[in-house]
Amino acid sequence: MDWKFLQGLLSGVNKYSTAFGRIWLSVVFVFRVLVFVVAAERVWSDDQGHFDCNTRQPGCTNICYDYYFPVSHIRLWALQLIFVTCPSFMVVLHVAYREERERKYRAKHGDDTRLYDNPGQKHGGLWWTYLMSLFIKTIFEITFLYFLHYIYDSFKLPRKVQCDVSPCPNLVDCYIARPTEKTIFTYFMVGASVLCVILNICEIFYLIASRVVNLKHRGTVHTSSRKVHSDTDCCKSPLT
Template structure:
């Protein structure tokens, strides 16, 4: 801190100016600012995914309610004392044949409701899956850029070591002044620790992008740039069948949207 940074001079203001030159930004404040900014893309991505899941659950509830209103599962009779079903005269007779649906009929009802809701959404599940993947890739790229930016900034501001003796030649110091830094070894250890943590996070981001596939990333970014020009673009051919992570993301999103 500024209190433990002492210079061998009695010139007013020299101590403050030398400390400002030695440490333009306090280490702790710089690291807090770094953590907040680097975490921001991930926070926004999580909020986006939670909002999308809530929206999909709401649409699924509306579809289930629509199916229940179209085809009510009501019994046509009541059970008598002898255990036999007694038919009512005022109930339609065809409902006994509609009580148990087969798999094809249920699939047809769900598909019709999905097509009707597709007009409200305006997109098919493949396009929505590509949008989620695009936002995920952009958030990883933005996080990587922030990590490398803070690493470069930390290097130019502090370097890799904190010296025990700092020689200051800044006005209003009359001559070259020697200033002594408190706990320089401890600050050097934490400085290198934060360097290693930031560089490790950057390598993890690069590994994550490499696992997704660089060819697929470039293709989906290019397709996002030309989406407004070609609305009927075949997005399925951009799909990589050899990527387990993309398969899992797409299948999970399609299952959520097709319910």
């Protein structure tokens, strides 16, 4: 998979993100994508080949491996990274839509006119798009963590598993290659995912709090302006 292409696309999201969003993007690429590409893929590259069972029954080893590893950790993490980064493209597409509207508006009314003060500023619909992308990313993260724990019943890989699935002749013992190393990487990837969830939740609260403060400030300014106009009208002397 060409992760550089994904990095190039997400780089455009960085300039529209808050401080929490920039930290999230750094964590995704440094602690997840980079670790995934450089180390994790190599750790699981020989997983099935070194899954050894104490039987020579044809097909038993393959069936037991499929039984205990229905979805590879690597493929599950690859899907997780794709799903949690795709919602960020909603923001880029919304900004591109605003920029196109801005271009058409200027072409129609002149270059001195403006439809938006800043197409990338998180106001109006773009604010809702950004907030929705955070909720979707958080849901995807939690869902994949649940699936990983549900499929393997734990984040820790055992050294030995027992299998009696057909065509195995009886209860056989199977041994996982490098279980300690794989467990360490699993906990690391899960910890990075949890950190991303925390950052997303912090950013959600930050966006909502900023919006509330701005609305309250606008309401105060509007009320003060109306009061000034009212006092001015009251002080005017009647016409004679």
